[in-house]
Amino acid sequence: MSQQERSRGRRLAKVIGLVSLVLFAATGCSGDEVLRFGWPAGITEQAHEMRRLWTGAVIASLVVGVFTWALMLWPVIAHRKKKGDDSLPPQRQYNQLLEAIYTGLPVIVVVVLFVFTASTENKVLAKTANPDLTVDVVAFQWNWDFGYKQSQGVEHKTPDGQLVHTIGSTREIPLLVVPVGRTVEYQLSSNDVIHSFYVPEMNFKRDVFPYPDKNNQDHTFQNKIDRAGSFVGRCAELCGSYHAFMNFEVRALPGDLFDQYLQLRTQVNPATTRPYTAAEALTRLNCGDLCKPYAVTTSPFNTDRTARTASG
8 A cells, every 4th residue: 555545544434533533422412402502592482483594594504515615625636636637627617507606695695694594573562452461671780670461351450559670789689480371562761871680591582772862772671481480681882880780580480470479469468468479479479489479590789898798
């Protein structure tokens, strides 16, 4: 065997080994994880729409990439100079058909991607005239106030005539309790500066402007959460000293539990002679991890500087 053949054999062995390593590593991923191509798992129907767009775009990119690599490697392999052969390969620089194909294919790819992107955006931003739940989301430095305007067409108010709402403090992370499988409309506003409503698992973020005099965007959006659980929410717009600690938690409950929760929030707690708070109502439901009275995904920031140790 010649030296050249041995060298080719070593290169082929390296390629096979690398491919085998990649295939072995990929066996630890589920089919869904592979098709997500690194896209985070979402909890809403809108997030799934965006994931499908991402999967399609990545596959299209891989197809274009393989086609481009083939065009680059083909002349290297098929038209490499052979010993004793000084002839030139066929010239194609004035082939109008090839030029039309090279121009037309990218245009088609861009148009197709644009159509699918616009279609997905319309689905993500679509709103129904009668959402199952309407939540008033008010941001302020540096916390959140969630008010329940209506649920399934009915206003839910406390005995003193006030809307049911949950407000955060330096000691307690606010819980935004919502139902699974129902359309929720979020109506965003700010009491001071620009904030941003962001729940990573929703794969969606919308800025919260002082409303209505300083708002230059649509201040509402809707989604439907498809599984129960607790999900951290954050302010994603730099808004002041304690911006990094302006968190909240979305607690998604099955529909029947949510109805019981909201009903409790409209009643007076005999132990306190005040309407049930979010924590008290969840405790009363007694439904395990889903009904823990306080946030489980994030914790309040201790503003007492004397209670913290120096870092250096």
